[in-house]
Amino acid sequence: MTNAHITLDPAFRVAPVNRRTFGSFVEHLGRSVYTGIHEPTHPGANARGFRTDVLALVKELGVTTVRYPGGNFVSGYRWEDGVGPVEKRPRRLDLAWHSTEPNWVGVDEFMAWATEAGVEPMMAVNLGTRGVQEALDLLEYCNVPGGTAWSDARRANGAESPYKVRMWCLGNEMDGPWQIGGKTAHEYGRLASQTAKAMRMIDPELELVVCGSSHSSMPTFGEWEREVLGAAYEDIDFISAHAYYQARDGDLASFLASGVNMDYFIDSVVATCDHVKAARKLDKDIYVSFDEWNVWYQSGEASKTPTGDDWPVAPRLLEDHYNVADAVVVGGLLISLLRHSDRVRSACLAQLVNVIAPIMTEPGGPAWRQTTFHPFALTARYAKGEVLKLDVRSDQVETPQYGGVAAVDAVATYDPETGDLALFIINRNAQAATQVELDLRSLGAVRVTGATVLANDDHRWAATSDDPDSVVPHDLTTILADGTLSAELPAVSWAMVRLGRAA
Numbered sequence: 394m395t396n397a398h399i400t401l402d403p404a405f406r407v408a409p410v411n412r413r414t415f416g417s418f419v420e421h422l423g424r425s426v427y428t429g430i431h432e433p434t435h436p437g438a439n440a441r442g443f444r445t446d447v448l449a450l451v452k453e454l455g456v457t458t459v460r461y462p463g464g465n466f467v468s469g470y471r472w473e474d475g476v477g478p479v480e481k482r483p484r485r486l487d488l489a490w491h492s493t494e495p496n497w498v499g500v501d502e503f504m505a506w507a508t509e510a511g512v513e514p515m516m517a518v519n520l521g522t523r524g525v526q527e528a529l530d531l532l533e534y535c536n537v538p539g540g541t542a543w544s545d546a547r548r549a550n551g552a553e554s555p556y557k558v559r560m561w562c563l564g565n566e567m568d569g570p571w572q573i574g575g576k577t578a579h580e581y582g583r584l585a586s587q588t589a590k591a592m593r594m595i596d597p598e599l600e601l602v603v604c605g606s607s608h609s610s611m612p613t614f615g616e617w618e619r620e621v622l623g624a625a626y627e628d629i630d631f632i633s634a635h636a637y638y639q640a641r642d643g644d645l646a647s648f649l650a651s652g653v654n655m656d657y658f659i660d661s662v663v664a665t666c667d668h669v670k671a672a673r674k675l676d677k678d679i680y681v682s683f684d685e686w687n688v689w690y691q692s693g694e695a696s697k698t699p700t701g702d703d704w705p706v707a708p709r710l711l712e713d714h715y716n717v718a719d720a721v722v723v724g725g726l727l728i729s730l731l732r733h734s735d736r737v738r739s740a741c742l743a744q745l746v747n748v749i750a751p752i753m754t755e756p757g758g759p760a761w762r763q764t765t766f767h768p769f770a771l772t773a774r775y776a777k778g779e780v781l782k783l784d785v786r787s788d789q790v791e792t793p794q795y796g797g798v799a800a801v802d803a804v805a806t807y808d809p810e811t812g813d814l815a816l817f818i819i820n821r822n823a824q825a826a827t828q829v830e831l832d833l834r835s836l837g838a839v840r841v842t843g844a845t846v847l848a849n850d851d852h853r854w855a856a857t858s859d860d861p862d863s864v865v866p867h868d869l870t871t872i873l874a875d876g877t878l879s880a881e882l883p884a885v886s887w888a889m890v891r892l893g894r895a896a
């Protein structure tokens with residue numbers, strides 16, 4: 394058994410909870426779009442061909458923003474292929490995922506889906522094989538009300554009103570050697586700056602995201618950010634960060650501590666932004682858009698792309714099946730993102746449906762929740778108001794990758810209007826429970842309004858379409874006495890405790 398003591402004080406605040414922290418991602422990859430969000434022949438499809446069972450789960454998940462259409466896919470994508478009459482749209486090779494893109498879904502269908510799902514669209518432009526002009530054309534198509542070639546084409550295609558997309562990603566992972574049209578920081582920084590300047594000539598209100606590093610272990614990490622920001626700082630609002638985690642060689646202890654790497658990643662990017670700001674004597678801050686994060690078993694069978702002459706439409710790709718430990722890590726990564734709410738103002742769980750996703754579907758069959766669905770949905774639903782700075786004193790657990798790390802990691806949010814508080818906490822001890830004591834005296838008289846935990850004797854249990862819900866969050870026993878709340882968190886667990894003002 395390990396022990397942890399956490400003090401909460403509503404006076405110590407980090408920043409408001411940003412709703413965009415709970416974004417996700419739909420890429421033309423595998424079955425994310427086709428038989429994921431869109432399957433016209435499914436018995437539950439609506440008139441536009443969208444799966445209503447998936448729409449219901451997206452709403453339950455509480456996703457706020459959805460990034461589209463990629464990902465690596467976008468770096469070879471011609472957005473014009475995806476508009477106009479579907480029967481006239483071309484089929485293209487998708488080089489990123491060695492697949493065939495039929496273009497049955499494009500920007501108009503995605504915008505219609507986003508409206509039905511109640512999410513904010515976040516678009517990416519192709520800066521791999523394309524450049525400033527094509528980005529401007531897409532922006533004109535999306536945001537100009539009418540009276541120009543592309544805006545009138547949108548109206549002719551059935552969308553009278555402009556989509557008013559505010560957030561735009563200037564390419565994707567341009568530092569990656571795998572990226573179609575990948576670039577050096579010098580090449581990309583200049584292109585991003587020119588693209589951003591031109592896009593703002595159409596719409597000065599845009600929020601623009603420049604590509605940061607694809608991972609903090611990229612050889613160019615740090616230098617890439619410095620050089621790209623050196624070229625584009627004044628033209629953009631966000632810099633992206635991407636990170637995927639997996640248990641390597643059975644090292645569960647380090648995997649559970651993945652948030653340590655995410656903390657380091659965010660702190661380093663913020664430091665680099667602030668260095669460029671200081672060196673250039675600038676005023677504005679740049680924020681982090683952590684627009685791809687998740688658990689991904691990247692070297693697993695599920696991630697092997699087709700080869701040779703095989704260029705399938707919507708193959709099963711990156712369909713990882715998540716277990717309880719994976720869900721604890723996802724909950725832990727959300728804790729890290731929330732803790733950095735002063736500088737992380739956008740984040741996307743990558744991805745949303747079928748592809749490394751919390752929601753899975755069977756073609757013609759059911760849609761179901763993976764284990765990772767639960768911590769995301771509960772955090773998105775109950776994280777409200779202000780993120781609090783916590784004092785966490787915890788026994789340590791040893792990890793091969795990060796050395797000694799605190800057995801528990803936690804974050805809390807507090808709504809000053811209602812007095813509601815939500816604490817999100819993980820036990821990273823893979824061997825034993827952790828006894829947690831919360832010092833709540835600064836909150837005055839409170840009561841527990843809910844306490845739930847996700848854990849299982851076998852942390853390798855994973856949901857399947859046949860059994861999606863025999864392990865779901867269940868009640869956590871808490872004892873509240875004299876301003877201290879105690880609870881025992883099982884090994885490898887994610888938990889949430891909610892408090893309200895005592896009546």
Ligand code: AHR
Nearest residue numbers: 420464465466565566743
């Ligand atoms: O999300 C899967 C892939 O991971 C994305 O296409 C790419 O941006 C990243 O490397």
